[in-house]
Structures are given as structure tokens and as C-alpha cells.
Amino acid sequence: DDVSGLSPGELLAVRSWLAFYGDNYEPVGKLVGRFYDANGTPTEALRQAEAAIEEALRFQAESEQRKQQFPPCNSEWSSAKGSRFWCSRQSGGVNRDWTGVPRKLYRPGSRGSHCVCVRATGPPWDQPDSTEHSDRGDLENPLLEEYEGCHPLAEQCVLTA
Template identity: 35%
Template sequence: MFGLLRHLFKLQFLFVVVAVFAGIYHVEIRQVLRQYSDLYLNTAGLEEAIPVKFQAGLFTPAELLQFDGEDGRPIYLALLGSVFDVSRGIKHYGTGCSYNFFVGRDASVSFISGEFENYDPETADDVLTLKPDDLIGLANWRDFYEKDYVYKGKLIGRFYDEQGNPTAYHHKYLELLLLAQESKKQVEELRSRYPGCNIEWSESTGTRVWCTNSSGDGKERSWAGHPRKLYSRGNKSFQCACVPEQELDEIDASGKAAIGDAMLKPYDNCAPRAQECFYRV
């Protein structure tokens, strides 16, 4: 009987030891995963694949507000719903410093507008009404913070829900950002293929546009080109572009540029092979 009790006691003790070590192991695993989660979250495409419990922290607006640098507290700010520790930039973000406006909140719009006087939590991070170039500018700001400061987690609200998942608003922002980036890339390709014209205005002749071997970007090339009106996607106004001789016939027939859905049109009252044209607005 006593032998059986001693045996049961040993088994119970063994279970306790295993449970303790299992708990420690579980805690250590969680700590390691948290330690490296910032690195994973900074890798494109992996953010949504990591379970929320292993990601960095989630903050409510009230919680984020506490990280203001006062009484030894760290300095946090949010941009596009991502929270960063900017404590080492205290000379910029500390009390009374130029960027202290951003501390403890998400004021994404102000990164573009430069408005540092009034903070409205209802509109301060509402970025969908910004211009495409502004959306790209915000993405560049976020890249800057990821590179120079410490990512701490997500702000619950417009961009992330209470489980840390991207909201429908966040997905819409990413869609608009992608469109803006594609549009910018197309514009850059168009400018490279069809450099800008030289332009001058006088009261007597109106606007004069002409092409040379270095018009547009100032870099020498082997051809001068001929002036055409360049209309980019969704834009009613035009820019003057210099088109290579070998592309003129096809472009003048179709009106389409060789890149994207841009349009190239000849100037009124200007010879098809002229290297300068005049027009009045």
C-alpha cells in the first residue's frame, strides 16, 4: 500500500516538473517570437501571415497618448496605423520641439499638409482624399520610420481592428497607393521615352514649343524629336513632348503612345515634321 502511494507521489511530482518546464518553454518561445516579430512585420507580404498573438503590441488611441515622453516615458507616434518608438529622436519629438505635434497620435495627414496647429481625431488620419503623389509621399515617410526607428505595433482604429487585422479602409488605401505608384512609374517611363519640349511665351507669338537634342531633361541624346501634345491618363490638360522621328507615323495615326494609355496629339497649324510649334491658349 505504502509502495503504491510512493509511486503515485513520484508520478505527481514528475507531472509538476514537466508542467513547470513546459510553461517556461512556452514563455521563452513567446518571448523569442515577440523579439523577432518586428523583423517579420517589416518584410513585405508577411504581415497578415503572422498570428496576432505573436505580433507586436496593439494600442488604443488612449493608450498611445500615454507615450508622450513625459516623466521618463518613451515617445511613440503612429503613421498609417503603425506605431513607432521615436524616443531616440527626442530633439525633434520632445516637448516644445518641432515634431512634438505627432507624438501620441496618428496625424498622417499633417505629414502632407504641414498643418501642426489643430488636431481633429476624426480627420487626422483620413488619407483617402489625398492626391496620388501625397499617398506615395506618406508611404515614403513610413519607410523612413521603419528604417530609422523601432516598430512597436498597430493602432486600433481606422487602419487596424481590435485583433490587429487590416480594415477595409486599410485595403482601400493600399489599392489607391498601388494605383498611384503605377501611374507615377508610367509617367516616368513616358518622360524617359518622350522628353519634354523647350517652352517660351511672348505676347506677340504666344507659346512656342520646340525640341532639341537636350530638351526635357538636359541630357544629350542622338535625336531631337518633334513636338506633340501628351495627355496622361485621366488628365484633360497636356504637356509638350518630343517624339522620335521613327514613331511619328504610327502615333499620328493612332494617337496612342507606346506606353500605357497616354495619348499623343499633333499641334494645330503645325507641320507634321516641324521641330517647333506655336499656339495660343
């Protein structure tokens, strides 16, 4: 019953499991142990677990917001053609009114990058109402890098080995 080492995704799975049982079964009591004392009072371990779940929910919301800003690219690989990345109005499972261009996204504290679709026109994501911008969407974001050998505004990029 120690949840202190669980990842945010695992904590959200526990939360989902708890919600299922809370919605489908009548409570009959509280188990004395790590989360409740002999009087049925929540322990510090329960408060810490609840705080960790709240943090996981915040992380999930931030991740979803990042996915709206930088949806994952569509991709395919073959030994004959190499890697192909492309953007569409639905790539990454994110429906939107723009297509975007493929870029490498580097996350602070992470190694490596992954392909995302980046809006190439209009104001930056975090300044939607701005009238003073370069009309380059999020292309100037410092966490992004162009794919070498690909046109900067192409909606697809093919990388051969």
C-alpha cells in the same frame, strides 16, 4: 487618418513618410484605430490603403513610361514673341538619343493638351523590333496633333498671338 480621398501623389508621399520612419525608428507598437484592431491585426481600411498605394505606384510607373515615350517639350513665352516650343535630346528631363518634334498630346478623359516631343523616325515606341513600319516613329499616334502653322518636322515651333 482617413486616406481614402488622397490623390495618387499624396498616397506616394504617405508611403515615403512611412518608409522614412520605418528606416529611422524602432517600432514600439501599433495604434488601435482605423488601421489596427485591439489585437494589432490589420483592418480592412489598412488593406484598402495599401491597395490604393500599390495602384498609385502602378500609375507612377505608367506615367514614367509615357514620359519616356513622349517627353515634355521645352517651352517659353513672351508678350513680344508669343509661345515657343522646342525639343532637344534632354527636353522634359528625359535623356535620349533622339530629338523629336513638338506635338499636342491629348489624353483620354482629360481636357486640353500639352506639348510633347515625338520621335519622328524609326518604328513606333510600342514596336521597337518591328521591321515593317513607316519609319515615322510615333507621328501616327492618334492622340497627337500637329501645331497649326508649324512645319510638321520642325524641332521648334513659334506660335504668335
